[in-house]
Amino acid sequence: MTAKIISNRKSLSPEQLENGDIFAPKFDNAGLIMAIASDASSNEILMVAYMNEEALKLSLQSGIVHYYSRSRSALWKKGETSGEIQKLVEMRTDCDQDVLLLKVEQVGRGAACHTGRKSCFYRQIVTENGAIALKTDSTPRVFDPDKVYKK
Amino acid sequence: MTAKIISNRKSLSPEQLENGDIFAPKFDNAGLIMAIASDASSNEILMVAYMNEEALKLSLQSGIVHYYSRSRSALWKKGETSGEIQKLVEMRTDCDQDVLLLKVEQVGRGAACHTGRKSCFYRQIVTENGAIALKTDSTPRVFDPDKVYKK
Numbered sequence: 001m002t003a004k005i006i007s008n009r010k011s012l013s014p015e016q017l018e019n020g021d022i023f024a025p026k027f028d029n030a031g032l033i034m035a036i037a038s039d040a041s042s043n044e045i046l047m048v049a050y051m052n053e054e055a056l057k058l059s060l061q062s063g064i065v066h067y068y069s070r071s072r073s074a075l076w077k078k079g080e081t082s083g084e085i086q087k088l089v090e091m092r093t094d095c096d097q098d099v100l101l102l103k104v105e106q107v108g109r110g111a112a113c114h115t116g117r118k119s120c121f122y123r124q125i126v127t128e129n130g131a132i133a134l135k136t137d138s139t140p141r142v143f144d145p146d147k148v149y150k151k
Numbered sequence: 152m153t154a155k156i157i158s159n160r161k162s163l164s165p166e167q168l169e170n171g172d173i174f175a176p177k178f179d180n181a182g183l184i185m186a187i188a189s190d191a192s193s194n195e196i197l198m199v200a201y202m203n204e205e206a207l208k209l210s211l212q213s214g215i216v217h218y219y220s221r222s223r224s225a226l227w228k229k230g231e232t233s234g235e236i237q238k239l240v241e242m243r244t245d246c247d248q249d250v251l252l253l254k255v256e257q258v259g260r261g262a263a264c265h266t267g268r269k270s271c272f273y274r275q276i277v278t279e280n281g282a283i284a285l286k287t288d289s290t291p292r293v294f295d296p297d298k299v300y301k302k
Contacts, residue, residue, distance in 0.1 A: 005283060018266055021285045023276055036187060036196065043194035045187065048250045060278055093285065094271035095264055099199045101272045113246055115169060120245035121252045125174055127211055132156060134172045134244065 005053055009097075018095050026098035027053065032068055033100055037112060040089035040103035046112035047120045049078075051100065063088050065104055082148050084108035109142045116141035116148070156204055160248075169246050177249035178204065183219055184251055188263060191240040191254040197263035198271045200227075202251065214239050216255055233299050235259035260293045267292035267299070 009017065009024045016022060025033050032050040039046055049067040051059065055075055058066040065086035069076040079085035086104040093100055106112050113120040123134040160168065160175045167173060176184050183201040190197055202210065206217040206226055216237035220227035230236035241254040257263050264271040274285040 019287070021274075021287070023283045023285050034185070034199075036199070038194075038196065043189075043196070045189065045194070045196070045252055048185075048187070048245060060276070060283065091276040092272040093274055093276060094199060095266050095273075100276075101196055115246050121243040122246075123172075123244055125211070125242040125244060125251075132174045132211065134174050136170070136172070 005057060017097055023093070024097055025056070025093060025100070026096065030070075032070070033098065035065075035067065035100040035102055037065065037086060037102045037104050040105055043103075044119060045121055046104070046106060046118065049076075056100070059088055059102075060091065065102060079108055082108065082111075082114070082143075084111055086112070111142035114145060114149070116143040116145045118142060156208060168248055174244070175248055176207070176244060176251070177247065181221075183221070184249065186216075186218065186251040186253055188216065188237060188253045188255050191256055194254075195270060196272055197255070197257060197269065200229075207251070210239055210253075211242065216253060230259055233259065233262075233265070233294075235262055237263070262293035265296060265300070267294040267296045269293060 006022060006024045009026060012020070012022060012024055017024060027033050031052050033056070034048060035051050036048050037046045038044060050070060052068040055066040055068045065078045065088050067076045067078055085107045087107060088102060089105055090103040091100060111118055122137045126133055126135045157173060157175045160177060163171070163173060163175055168175060178184050182203050184207070185199060186202050187199050188197045189195060200218040201221060203219040206219045209217040216229045216239050218227045218229055236258045237255040238258060239253060240256055243252040244250065262269050273288045277284055277286045
């Protein structure tokens with residue numbers, strides 16, 4: 001399948017962008033678009049990462065989520081090292097088409113986060129007596145990152 | 152309450168950033184951090200917007216979500232025009248503290264999106280015979296944006 005992804009948004013009106021059926025994702029100056037991965041069953045947000053056009057096409061074509069790693073400047077098949085593959089159940093975009101929402105089935109051990117946790121959002125921001133701090137969830141890690149990534 | 156938000160991330164180690172209790176959000180070059188708003192009851196993702204430090208502090212202090220409007224270059228109290236206020240139930244951050252996750256109670260008519268829909272993610276990306284298109288959910292709009300924003 002040759003996935004056609006229209007990048008020329010300039011030919012579309014705001015009405016077409018917001019209410020039309022043409023997929024015209026807005027890539028930023030680095031050629032990236034943000035992708036939020038959520039658990040397809042529970043809607044829980046698992047992680048946020050970026051895709052370039054290649055990663056986006058590969059994800060749609062293969063049904064396996066690919067991102068673009070900004071730190072490694074390379075295509076990143078999620079789970080390639082850790083085994084924590086994400087099966088793409090559904091992909092959505094928002095009103096101005098500058099964010100992607102992935103509904104995924106997190107396979108492997110079930111941890112989307114490189115720290116070994118199910119979700120990257122394992123800390124709550126709490127305010128107490130005027131100070132702000134982070135409170136980590138008591139849920140245990142799914143895997144030990146030192147062992148999985150062989151630091 | 153004087154909310155102290157630590158911006159100097161450079162004094163923190165990756166270990167402190169990822170596993171510590173110090174809130175050190177990463178604002179981008181424009182002084183903004185992305186905030187994902189989700190429905191506190193269902194976890195459904197409602198919208199994605201940005202906060203500057205002022206909006207972040209105001210949200211934590213008041214319990215009412217404030218963003219920063221990039222198009223208007225101004226603090227944006229969500230719902231000020233439309234009535235679609237968001238009550239902040241919980242705020243979280245991710246492993247590298249460059250994204251915020253808001254769990255909100257969407258009050259007003261219950262539409263987070265300026266198009267009058269509950270969520271901004273009302274279109275699914277579908278592939279058919281090698282072509283990619285958007286398919287809009289059949290759920291009706293909660294309000295008519297032309298009337299609410301008085302275009």
